[in-house]
Amino acid sequence: xxxxxxxxxxxxxxxxxxxxxxxxxxxxxxxxxxxxxxxxxxxxxxxxxxxxxxxxxxxxxxxxxxxxxxxxxxxxxxxxxxxxxxxxxxxxxxxxxxxxxxxxxxxxxxxxxxxxxxxxxxxxxxxxx
Numbered sequence: 001x002x003x004x005x006x007x008x009x010x011x012x013x014x015x016x017x018x019x020x021x022x023x024x025x026x027x028x029x030x031x032x033x034x035x036x037x038x039x040x041x042x043x044x045x046x047x048x049x050x051x052x053x054x055x056x057x058x059x060x061x062x063x064x065x066x067x068x069x070x071x072x073x074x075x076x077x078x079x080x081x082x083x084x085x086x087x088x089x090x091x092x093x094x095x096x097x098x099x100x101x102x103x104x105x106x107x108x109x110x111x112x113x114x115x116x117x118x119x120x121x122x123x124x125x126x127x128x129x
Contacts, residue, residue, distance in 0.1 A: 004079060006103045008086045013100070015093040019112075022094070023101040030105055032097040035060050036114040042121050057115050064111065 006025050013022060019034035037057075039050050054060045086102055094100055097112040 004082050004084050004104060006084045006086075008102055009088055011089045011091075011100075013089075013091045013094060017094060017096045017098070019097045020094040021099045021101070023099065023105075024103065026103045027101070027105045028107070030099055030101065030108045031110070032099065033111045034096045034113070036096065036112070038114060038116045040116065040118045042119070042124075054115075059113050059115050 004026070008024055011022065011024075016022065017034075018036070019032040021030060021032050023030065035054060037051070037054060039046075084102060089100070089102075091100065095112075096114070097110040099108055099110060101108070
């Protein structure tokens with residue numbers, strides 16, 4: 001992997017979510033991964049024992065379908081300047097397992113698995129007929 005210097009004047013990121021990365025400079029491999037269990041209740045009453053064993057949900061253990069690469073891709077890259085120059089970057093939010101990367105990398109593989117549960121004290125659809 002060809003390495004270059006990365007020069008960034010300034011970066012402003014308002015929010016960086018779980019397992020997200022801000023990387024300035026070269027890296028060989030970046031693999032952020034996050035697993036989230038989100039519980040939303042009609043009223044915010046929690047006992048503290050709501051965290052459940054995530055293995056009971058298949059979303060966290062089933063293999064991810066990866067695209068099949070069936071074509072040969074040839075790439076030629078010419079680096080006319082050995083320096084990556086960035087003036088400024090302003091980002092409102094970087095979500096779960098996302099990457100802001102200024103530099104060279106060989107492999108980036110990200111994974112986010114999120115399970116949302118909503119619990120109601122009464123049936124929210126009871127009045128509909």
